[in-house]
Amino acid sequence: MSTHASAVEPAGSVWEGGQSPYATNSKKFGMWLFIISDSLTFSAMLFAYTYSRVTNPDWPKPFDFSPAVIFSTIMTFCLLSSSLTMVMAVHAMTHGNRKATVRWILATMAGGAAFVVLHLSEWMKLINVEGVTPFKNPWGVPLFGGTFFALTGLHMTHVICGLIYLAIVAQGIARGKFKAEDVEVSGLYWHFVDLVWMFIFPLVYLMSARVG
């Protein structure tokens, strides 16, 4: 009732508190706040990686253009495409098409799962064939393994959490639960995971590419 009373009052400037300064629901605003704080975590880790690299002029270049960089480019394609399918899921849900929403979310999950499988196989090659661990590697700069696995590991954890999150949202929508805003909020998280990779891919892989 109080909302009705306040609805009649003049809203005033958004910076004076307004009625809904961001004109958004609290779930979405909460996700934005999480994304901003998580961006700072990833920024700190990317800076740690970069500074470790600057302090060690003999930093290794372990990624051959073929196959490692081509492999990580395919991973980037998977994530970018899964972002497009996620946008389509949000689009379908705002138009009330639940079946299409579930299909688009499943397509998004397929892209994310492909990313995780490719990433894990790359990790396994580094660990088992090249002998890289977080504490040592054959190229003499132990920090490489530490920063590489911490950064890409945290990102992969985010992708796996995203897959679980999307699975929960998809099954809920299939059962007639959840609203368009819930799909949009899960989409925000998924795009953020894609966004972080847009910095990890060039700074970690492309800057350490070895041709020929």
Add this chain to the structure above:
Amino acid sequence: MSNHAEVAEHVGGTTGTFLKVWIALLVMTGIEVLLAYEQVPTLIMLTALLGLSIVKAALIIAYFMHLKFEKLSLFLTLFPMLIFCIILMLIFLGDAVRIPNMRPPV
């Protein structure tokens, strides 16, 4: 109740717009990979890659994350602070550059 009106106010992009953004992101990724293949000098490479990554991030935030269609107040509350904090992390760059020169010769 007012929520419904607000949701209806938000005008998202069209399928065509999303496809164009996706293609632009793929093209920029292709340029980045090409730069790596050509083995451009490190400083130019780092500048170009960071520049392209920031443009890609902006496209994702604006269109895929819908921020372009939100109120300006949301952007102003979240992003200037984030950018400022990230720039603050550059404080340690001087130390990172100095350390290799401080190591005793082997």
